[in-house]
Amino acid sequence: MRLDLISIFPDYFSPLQLSLVGKAITAGLVDLNVHDLRQWTHDRHHTTDDTPYGGGAGMVMKPEPWGEAFDAMEEQSALPLTVVVPTPAGRPFDQALAYELAERQRLVFACGRYEGIDQRVIDHCSEKYELIEVSLGDYVLNGGEVAVLAIVEAVVRLLPGVIGNPASLDEESHAPGHRLLEYPNYTKPPVWRDRAVPEILLSGNHAAIANWRRERALERTRERRPDLVDDDIGNGFGA
Numbered sequence: 001m002r003l004d005l006i007s008i009f010p011d012y013f014s015p016l017q018l019s020l021v022g023k024a025i026t027a028g029l030v031d032l033n034v035h036d037l038r039q040w041t042h043d044r045h046h047t048t049d050d051t052p053y054g055g056g057a058g059m060v061m062k063p064e065p066w067g068e069a070f071d072a073m074e075e076q077s078a079l080p081l082t083v084v085v086p087t088p089a090g091r092p093f094d095q096a097l098a099y100e101l102a103e104r105q106r107l108v109f110a111c112g113r114y115e116g117i118d119q120r121v122i123d124h125c126s127e128k129y130e131l132i133e134v135s136l137g138d139y140v141l142n143g144g145e146v147a148v149l150a151i152v153e154a155v156v157r158l159l160p161g162v163i164g165n166p167a168s169l170d171e172e173s174h175a176p177g178h179r180l181l182e183y184p185n186y187t188k189p190p191v192w193r194d195r196a197v198p199e200i201l202l203s204g205n206h207a208a209i210a211n212w213r214r215e216r217a218l219e220r221t222r223e224r225r226p227d228l229v230d231d232d233i234g235n236g237f238g239a
């Protein structure tokens with residue numbers, strides 16, 4: 001998978017060279033390309049924003065640099081591309097969308113700042129490419145970069161060869177059809193600051209352990225995410 005990240009703060013993406021995503025890049029599973037939007041400006045101050053038509057607070061990102069940026073994206077690779085635009089007004093990002101994006105050959109992330117990107121850029125790109133406007137959640141960030149870090153990590157970990165044990169993806173919270181939150185985890189030492197590991201986990205009785213874990217997961221899901229528990233089924237597993 002090729003990833004192109006376009007931002008006026010390209011250094012925001014340095015963390016992607018670390019850990020799992022960094023390993024996927026080194027292994028050649030991901031081709032990561034970070035671009036500074038200002039390379040497509042031509043004035044002395046590398047201006048990327050201007051005042052909004054119709055008035056209102058803040059500034060809006062000018063369309064010209066983005067237009068030239070997407071022209072360059074096309075010139076750099078013939079891979080069919082999907083444009084991902086983080087925005088507070090976007091489709092909520094979830095595991096299902098992460099799986100959808102993991103199927104694509106190339107993702108181009110357009111990171112806005114200020115009050116966002118001139119709408120004509122979105123309209124123009126929507127006519128030429130698949131474009132998805134995505135929101136990380138119902139809270140306000142200052143730009144799209146943090147959302148891109150989260151989306152890239154969520155997508156890359158789903159790519160074949162990235163996770164050592166792909167079967168573990170099927171048991172995670174929010175995996176398709178698996179709608180329970182994770183059960184609590186424990187490791188050595190068996191007692192820590194007078195807190196012992198639940199006895200059942202030391203029993204070696206795998207059926208009882210599995211049942212205990214399912215009960216803890218259901219209990220936690222009912223408590224924290226009742227919206228995920230289907231009372232008809234009661235076990236939080238999808239149909």
Ligand SMILES: N#Cc1c(-c2ccc3ccn(Cc4ccc(CN5CCCCC5)cc4)c3c2)n[nH]c1N
Pocket residue numbers: 086087088090111112113114115116117134135136137138139140141142143144145147
């Ligand atoms: N993904 C994601 C996000 C983002 C996100 C993503 C991309 C950009 C680009 C710029 N910003 C800043 C910003 C912040 C608020 C508003 C809304 N206006 C506020 C003033 C009155 C009118 C409406 C617009 C632009 C961004 C924020 N925030 N939260 C998420 N889950």
